[in-house]
Amino acid sequence: MTVNEANNTLKILSVSVITTCYGRNRHLYNLLASLANGSVRPAEVIIVNDDAEPERLAEYDLNIIKIATTENGLSDNASFDIGRNRNLGAAKASYDALIFLDVDCIIAPTFIEQLTAKLQRHSDALLMGQPRYLTRPLKDDESIRLQQGTLPSDHLDELSVFNPYRDNFLEIDQFKTDNTIKQTQDYGAFWSLCFAIMRDQFDQIGGFDTSYVGYGAEDTDFAFMACKLNIDFYLTNDVIYHQQHSVYRPPLNHLESIIINANRFYEKWQHWPMAGWLAEFADMGIIDWHAEQSKPISVKRQPSSTEIENAYYPDAPYV
Known part of the structure; x- marks a missing residue:
């Protein structure tokens, strides 16, 4: 059986995956490849994006819904706003279970399956996955293997590290099989790179506060509002791999x-x-x-x- 034939038999979960980006389509296509080749598939993938190529999106065996950033009524020169675009994606979602992924994520094969199961068990809570950070961009041949579903997560484990300044699960060999989850009162540890929440709780929080501009603090604000509303916050060991790109220290x-x-x-x-x-x-x-x-x-x-x-x-x- 080929990889594509095996993928056609995958279970579809009633969950909406939401991502947003502009000008980072190489990252986007790697994310979509990992979603298409996971242990299950989300029922829909909502992309708030203006420049992804429709013919490329059609290559993925996913129910992709592409939304232009201009649908939120912003002018072109202010059209990319990550909080506002996440809110737009959530408003368009067909399912109550929502998983938000930044475009520079690559999911581990069981990420959607395990995180969705945990969200069903903790449907009143905010859940965040476990980031690992690739130490270099994927090479062309690695991206091709990812597209084909033949790039093992062990390879990505070897290419990635934890952020030592964040709370991490250290049982590396248990990532793909263990259902580890832990509640924390440290809402400042929330990062919107990879998280799951039910629609009712997202709406209760009010989505992302769009008075924040550009970069910084909108995700901490989201978590603080969850804390104010007594929405429990859990960290899980469900892995995403953050695709490496240049940074500024300090930014x-x-x-x-x-x-x-x-x-x-x-x-x-x-x-x-x-x-x-x-x-x-x-x-x-x-x-x-x-x-x-x-x-x-x-x-x-x-x-x-x-x-x-x-x-x-x-x-x-x-x-």
């Missing part, structure tokens, strides 16, 4: 939006998000901030081109 390329969003977050929650980055910006003399302050952050100066260049890490697996 000086997102300075403006980080400051806007940090001020917005503090105004709403009386708590500073992204404190590690804010401390680095303050140590560089770029912003006026300390952890105990209650006044809005002000920018003292713009980073120099040399500082931005020195912060660029093309080969780092995570920020």
Whole structure:
């Protein structure tokens, strides 16, 4: 039996997978390949995206629903907003079980099956998967094998690492068979890279607060609202592999939006998000901030081109 013939017999789960991207279609096609070759298939995959090639999307044995970012009424020059686009994808979803994946995810074969089962058992909760970070981009032949369903997850395990600054499951050999899940009160540990939630809870939270702009804090805000509403938060050992891309340490390329969003977050929650980055910006003399302050952050100066260049890490697996 060929891989395609085997895939045609896969069980379809009543779950909507939602992703959004622009200009990162190589990542998108790798994500779709992993979804098409998983142990089960989601009933639909909603892509909020403007530039994916329809003929490429047609190659995947998935029920793909492509939504233009302009459907949310934004002008072209402000059309890509990740929180707003996630909300749009959720509004279009046909199923109550929702799994959100960033476009730079590659799922482990059992990710959809196991995370959906856990969501059914904890239908009033917010669940987050376990990221592993690829230390380099996939090579062309690896992407081809992923498309064909012949790239083993063991290979991706060897190419990936944990983020040591996050809460991780360490039982690596149990990832694909164990149903490990643990509740946490640390809602600040939530990251929207890979999470699952039922529609009622998503709507209760109000989706993502679209007053945040660009990069930073919108996912922490989402989790804090879940905490305020007494929605339990669980970490699971269901693995996604984060596709490697260049980063800035600290993220000086997102300075403006980080400051806007940090001020917005503090105004709403009386708590500073992204404190590690804010401390680095303050140590560089770029912003006026300390952890105990209650006044809005002000920018003292713009980073120099040399500082931005020195912060660029093309080969780092995570920020």
